[in-house]
Amino acid sequence: MPIEFAKYQGLGNDFILIDNRHSSEPVITPEQAVDLCDRHFGIGADGVIFALPGQNDTDYTMRIFNSDGSEPEMCGNGIRCLAKFIADLEGSEAKTQYRIHTLAGVITPELRSDGQVKVDMGVPRLLAAEIPTTLAAPDAKVIDVPIEVADKSWSVTCVSMGNPHCITFVEDVVAVALETVGPQFEHNKAFPQRTNTEFIQVVRSDYVKMRVWERGAGVTLACGTGACAAVVAGVLVGKCDRATAVELPGGVLEIEWAEVSGRIYMTGPAQRVFTGCISH
Numbered sequence: 001m002p003i004e005f006a007k008y009q010g011l012g013n014d015f016i017l018i019d020n021r022h023s024s025e026p027v028i029t030p031e032q033a034v035d036l037c038d039r040h041f042g043i044g045a046d047g048v049i050f051a052l053p054g055q056n057d058t059d060y061t062m063r064i065f066n067s068d069g070s071e072p073e074m075c076g077n078g079i080r081c082l083a084k085f086i087a088d089l090e091g092s093e094a095k096t097q098y099r100i101h102t103l104a105g106v107i108t109p110e111l112r113s114d115g116q117v118k119v120d121m122g123v124p125r126l127l128a129a130e131i132p133t134t135l136a137a138p139d140a141k142v143i144d145v146p147i148e149v150a151d152k153s154w155s156v157t158c159v160s161m162g163n164p165h166c167i168t169f170v171e172d173v174v175a176v177a178l179e180t181v182g183p184q185f186e187h188n189k190a191f192p193q194r195t196n197t198e199f200i201q202v203v204r205s206d207y208v209k210m211r212v213w214e215r216g217a218g219v220t221l222a223c224g225t226g227a228c229a230a231v232v233a234g235v236l237v238g239k240c241d242r243a244t245a246v247e248l249p250g251g252v253l254e255i256e257w258a259e260v261s262g263r264i265y266m267t268g269p270a271q272r273v274f275t276g277c278i279s280h
Contacts, residue, residue: 076224
């Protein structure tokens, strides 16, 4: 049977969204997702996102297959797109806030009247075992720790936003050879489940520039969980304010790490690009 889809993007991080509310399992396979994400022979996307029935008192469940067929725990830009997709599906019955079950826990996006989506991303996890990484003892934090990658020593801070992130601060993000260095970080033996890697240039304590190599997707125009992790890392090493704007190639995300609750809030856009039908 043909499958209807919608294409959405959040700061250029683009996704194929599928209404999967009739089944608790994705209607296409990871291998099919790879074909659909191909930018020459398919629709073209960084991943395929499924809106499945909720579980454990949530409104919906989110599953996502990356463009390489792997399945991440969560996706920050993707969950904003999912919230917009759900609201479009529900039409006049749409709510302004949803509780969404993900492999990283329950995430709560809120659709604002200005068109932006604000997401409660939960509390960052900082212990090496939670990320996971072998760069420190399992119950220790990884802050400003050296690692050898691509014949160079980098100082990195590691954060989990439900998925692993390795953050390093550089003088000029444009000068980083992402296509060369990114894969070597992702597959470094210090990260048993691989890692996303964020390269951060501090413009001011409340404004940074970021480029990212995403685990399973490669170079992307934006990464929501990565922007959250970058601000957490910036606070931990004394380079960023708790409320910091993160400029990515696709646009700007507003990130806040609340001091009292310890929760991370991400605010940014999500837009529908087009709709269509898959025959497979």
